[in-house]
Amino acid sequence: MKRNVFVIGIGAGSPDYMTVQAIDALNQVRVFFVPDKGAEKSDLARLRREIIARFAINADYRIVGFDNPVRDSANANYRKGVSDWHDAVEDVYGRLLADQLQEGECGAFLAWGDPSLYDSILRILERLRARGDFELDYEVIPGISSVQALAAAHKIPINRIGEPIMITTGRKLQEGFPDNADSVIVMLDGQAAYKTVDGDMEIFWGAYLGTDDEILVSGRLRDVLDDIERVRREARAKKGWIMDTYLLRKPEGH
Ligand SMILES: C[S@@+](CC[C@H](N)C(=O)[O-])C[C@H]1O[C@@H](n2cnc3c(N)ncnc32)[C@H](O)[C@@H]1O
Incomplete structure (x- = not known):
């Protein structure tokens, strides 16, 4: 059968x-x-x-x-x-x-x-x-992925004009920001790999996207790093788990 x-x-x-x-x-x-x-x-x-x-x-x-x-x-x-x-x-x-x-x-x-x-x-x-x-x-x-949900929530295009994007994992990002990438989407990041990249980057971070608990943080990484850490810690303590995705990109002109 x-x-x-x-x-x-x-x-x-x-x-x-x-x-x-x-x-x-x-x-x-x-x-x-x-x-x-x-x-x-x-x-x-x-x-x-x-x-x-x-x-x-x-x-x-x-x-x-x-x-x-x-x-x-x-x-x-x-x-x-x-x-x-x-x-x-x-x-x-x-x-x-x-x-x-x-x-x-x-x-x-x-x-x-x-x-x-x-x-x-x-x-x-x-x-x-x-x-x-x-x-x-x-x-x-096909379904609406967390990547699309992230971009819609932050009201941003994922790519800069004519530029490529890369989708990767927290594990991979920890090995270094990819050489030839302008914008990088990071998923499955249990280890907070964003802490390992240049604080000059822009980050658009989202957790529990599309749900009533959705949380968004964006800005220059060095300015919002502590916020993301705190929000992540609190959310994880409250719900027992976290699902987050973020876009990192080099500041314009770099
Ligand atoms: C196993 S992958 C599955 C991805 C899924 N197939 C998709 O299309 O989004 C799980 C990862 O997706 C991301 N993710 C899935 N749903 C999410 C949501 N609602 N908010 C934030 N991140 C999410 C997180 O990075 C999470 O670690």
Whole structure:
């Protein structure tokens, strides 16, 4: 039996980020696979369920919760840690698709933001297809990523006129500001890597974008660094987790 799956980008924070295409796809789904244990923050799991309840007007669906494996961040070999983690995720997803879909039923994974950006779902599905335990077909619905949410919240273009942008991670930024980049978007920064760059840079920082808890700070890095540190600390203490993204760019003319 062939498995048909949607990967639906649900936007990075607000249910209002759902596109018409995403809502249409949602209404063709009979089985939603929702990570609600393990690594997934309960707030995010709740948002996924809210989106399903609000937009799936045809109530003929079921939700299958699952435990998303966690990457072993203690593994000193980052790539090996990621590879082991992907193996574990592949097993979990493979079992969900093999066991939970009946003939003719369409399944779905709801990807935070856009499925193509720092999300392993598409790699995992491709691996499952290559593995060949069952026939698998999937469609990808784009979503509003945290990058777009950040730019809209700050009312800024991401690129300077005719200039490139780079999207990277906190881990990479710690190795140094990229040589030939003018504007750099940083995601997945658990280590506050912005502290390691030149204080002359401009920063546009946003946390919990698109949610009621959204926080924005912008300015010359050296002027706002303490604010960001304090706001981050307070927010993390209050909510128990933080999700932030920022744009760094060299001041005009540098
Ligand atoms: C695993 S990546 C997923 C990115 C997602 N696919 C997207 O399109 O935005 C998670 C990172 O995205 C960023 N992020 C996602 N949602 C965010 C939000 N609502 N506010 C700020 N940053 C967010 C953070 O940098 C976080 O560490």
